[in-house]
Amino acid sequence: MTQKGYEQIREELERLKRVERPHVIALIAEARAHGDLSENAEYAAAKEKQSFVEGRIRELEDKLANAQVIDTSNLSTEKVVFGVTVTIMDLQTDEEKKYTLVGQDEADLKDGKISVQSPVGKALIGKRVGDSVSIVTPSKTVEYEILKITFE
Template sequence: MSSSIPMTREGYQRLQEELKRRVRVDRPKVVQDIAEARAHGDLSENAEYDAAKERQGFVEGRIKELNDKIARAQVINPAELDTDKVVFGAKVTLFDVDSGTEVTYQIVGEDEADLKDGKISVTSPVGKALIGHRLDDEVRIKVPSGLKVYEVIDIKYE
């Protein structure tokens, strides 16, 4: 039995949009590319045909993966959470004790993580370390560069 995959509504909608595009646009295009390449004759030395078949394998694999993730999705709306702890979906503002700077992360599912956008995976070292902490807690996180010490200065659920 496969386990559920936590994700935000936004992440779920992105997966659905990608699936729609793969099925409605990418799949028909690759089928057309294969038909055109086939029309060029000898398939044993037809690089276009080989490339199109490879693309078809990728597209079909991705469609299967997206269907699986959507089927196992557990959509969590952070705005409906009633807690004072850091949980999935929370936007957490941290004070870096060493550098004196602040950083804000939203804890999201693996497929939604994007550090440039301030979104970290619930399974990342920082994401895992923050779960369960409260306002004003000191959080010590082992990262590749050593030990980071943060203070939780804000928790929001939007």
Template sequence: MSQTIPMTREGQIRLKEELKNLIRVERPKVVQDIAEARSHGDLSENAEYDAAKERQAWVEGRIQEINDKLARAQVIDPAELDTDKVVFGAKVTLFDVDSGNEVTYMIVGEDEADLKFGKISINSPVAKALIGHRLDEEVTIKIPSGLKTYEIIDIKYE
């Protein structure tokens, strides 16, 4: 996988912080937990040892995954974008034609997506449908509950 991974500066900083925590805090803690579990004797029936080894495998896997993502990162600063179309990093306000409600989404990288904060992944069906569209255009999006029609009423790059 040599494909680039788009992410915002904020997303890159968050990944670096997680990596730093995994290396400086979680890894040493897991090593300590394994040593302590070993001191309890027979490893064949030692649930603490098994749990610590599983945790170690997860931590090491996550470290490797983050390093890979950071190496392939294409950091995009939405404030530097100059376009009238919806692209990665856009904060898009949509008007739901059926319900009359408004919703705002920011299109971000996979690891940054968090619907509670209105951040959707570039790989989500909604983001994929919005990419390339302009202000005042209607977009019909296939979602699990059927088809939704939205009008793009604002596009911002902050």
């Protein structure tokens, strides 16, 4: 994963531990004060939220413990590699798209981040500016030309 992705996961983990966990504990205590727990919807909701928060904390701790942070600062922009931002053009529609190739945990298509394990990511790896790539999707085959490779 990238250093930025590592930092984002670490920040989310800290927020969950310092803000969300104490908040959920307070919700449980407040719901307990209302009496009979067997018919207490607030208590059940608070316990469910606690379960989600604790599960997410464990998941993030595991990701950070097993993370391999790749330093992209000294990599070349000659060809597409992990961590680059690549600008491509759909050869059928002349539409330009810009993607950053990241690890699976960082992928977010809305933010322009695609996994190197995705079909598009796999097709782009190792290619150079000017190269064309064909990506087979369930509905059609798409042709792209690589316009630019940068690190952002």
